[in-house]
Amino acid sequence: MEDQQQLEELFKGCRKLLRVIRVLLQNKTPMTKYAIEVQAMVYDAKSLLKRLEEIGVVRAIGVRPRRYVINSEHPLVKALEKMMLELGYL
Numbered sequence: 001m002e003d004q005q006q007l008e009e010l011f012k013g014c015r016k017l018l019r020v021i022r023v024l025l026q027n028k029t030p031m032t033k034y035a036i037e038v039q040a041m042v043y044d045a046k047s048l049l050k051r052l053e054e055i056g057v058v059r060a061i062g063v064r065p066r067r068y069v070i071n072s073e074h075p076l077v078k079a080l081e082k083m084m085l086e087l088g089y090l
Contacts, residue, residue: 016040016042016045016048017048017052018089019040019041019042020036020040020042020045020048020049020052021052021057021070021080021084022040022084022089022090023036023039023040024036024058024068024069024070025070025077025080025081025084025090026039026090027039028069028070028072029069030061030062030067030068030069031067031068031069032065032066032067032068033045033046033049033065033066033068036049036068049068052068053068055076056071056074057070057071057074057076057077058070058071059071
């Protein structure tokens with residue numbers, strides 16, 4: 001099994017979350033919810049983005065359209081990015 005599939009299997013039930021985080025890590029510029037959903041190949045990421053924003057992993061910018069950017073200074077983001085890079089998920 002590929003490393004990418006293993007990571008998603010390990011975090012089963014969190015596949016959407018992993019894909020959204022991966023897209024945000026790959027695109028350090030603010031993105032709309034729609035752009036994130038298209039690139040992550042997920043449907044309705046609104047609740048995920050809200051949760052990530054609440055814990056400080058993602059920052060929301062603006063109102064219409066609301067855009068999201070990864071908080072690269074958050075310790076959890078740094079750890080996730082390192083793990084994803086080492087596993088080839090990024």
